[in-house]
Amino acid sequence: MxxxxxRYSxxxxxxxxxxxxxxxxxxxxxxxxxxxxxxxxxxxxxxxxASGEDVGRCELAFEVGEPLEDVAERLRAAGFEPGPTMDESHGYSMRVQDPDGVWVQLNLYERDLYT
Missing domain, CATH: 3.30.720 (Signal recognition particle alu RNA binding heterodimer, srp9/1)
Structure with a gap:
């Protein structure tokens, strides 16, 4: 991982x-x-x-090397409920809130789709 x-700009x-x-x-x-x-x-x-209120915002994300469903199962087993897996133009993503309520993004990239 x-x-x-x-960084939104x-x-x-x-x-x-x-x-x-x-x-x-x-x-x-x-x-x-x-x-x-x-x-x-x-x-x-x-x-x-980005535009509007997103400009200047920074979000923590991780590039994963395994199916997001596997990560989601581990999160649920630990008591955290991830959002749905989203089919994006670059692969797949999923978001989950950490214990402080801050969103963390998880990405499984298919780089040949966007580069």
Missing amino acids: KVMPI SDVAAMKRFYEALGLRTGSVSRPGGWVELPAEGGILAIHQ
Whole structure:
């Protein structure tokens, strides 16, 4: 599993330039350009196109390497109820609230669908 914070921005290109100046390099990019991944040693920083109140928000996400149904079963066994698995343009995602009520996103990517 890789940690992947998602940084929401109104200007993905400027954010990409900023984090490249910090030393990260561009990885996968969506065809429309509204999603950029910047791999790091401990995971990936993702930048997602946003507007309104979402601009500036950061969400904790993880890239999983197993079926989301398996993760959901473990969460339920531990007393946490995940949301439904969503079929996305990039693979599948699911969200669950941590003990403080903060949403955490889990993603199973099919990178050939968006890069």
